[in-house]
Amino acid sequence: MLCAQRMLSLPVVSIWIAVPLSGQYAPLEDAGVAPDQHFVCNAGYTLTACHAQIQRLATHLANYRQGLPCGWTWVLVRSQDWHGILLSLGRDPQSPAFTVLLQRRTFLSETLIAPDAYGGAELLRTFKVPLDRILDVAITHELGHAYCDGMRETEAERFAEQLRSTGASECAVPRRSSTRDRISTMPAPR
Numbered sequence: 241m242l243c244a245q246r247m248l249s250l251p252v253v254s255i256w257i258a259v260p261l262s263g264q265y266a267p268l269e270d271a272g273v274a275p276d277q278h279f280v281c282n283a284g285y286t287l288t289a290c291h292a293q294i295q296r297l298a299t300h301l302a303n304y305r306q307g308l309p310c311g312w313t314w315v316l317v318r319s320q321d322w323h324g325i326l327l328s329l330g331r332d333p334q335s336p337a338f339t340v341l342l343q344r345r346t347f348l349s350e351t352l353i354a355p356d357a358y359g360g361a362e363l364l365r366t367f368k369v370p371l372d373r374i375l376d377v378a379i380t381h382e383l384g385h386a387y388c389d390g391m392r393e394t395e396a397e398r399f400a401e402q403l404r405s406t407g408a409s410e411c412a413v414p415r416r417s418s419t420r421d422r423i424s425t426m427p428a429p430r
Contacts, residue, residue: 274305275312278313307383307408309387316348336349336378337379381400
């Protein structure tokens, strides 16, 4: 099976996130992810940086290849653009990732893939997770949103912890039907 199958209820109202995409789809070397996983960098990335960061993301995603949602798009956003995008959405700018279910997209800050000194220090201070594990923590958390109906942070994190520790997970709470799309961000620990 190339990707995990899951029924999605189609919302009546949608929220479209306008993130300028560069259209740079760097060809992946064999990273072990299904061909229905799509990778995009937002505007401003060089082709070299886009390709290198997508390759790193795809390598991490290969660890979860049996559980990746079909037809999903992973969008990398430059660090300097991230804060403004989250503020414009009314979201916590400290969150390094968010998912828009209807668009079947997960947006990841470049800081997760290639942290600079400041961004790395902020991730460590906020999430208290070693930098060599933070990308997997973010990926599994966002997969929890994708599979467990969006906004429930505790359910997404429970799903993520189980996925990281056992390689498999399921949602504890049944999906609820929705009349709108949801945007979920990876929250800072309380």
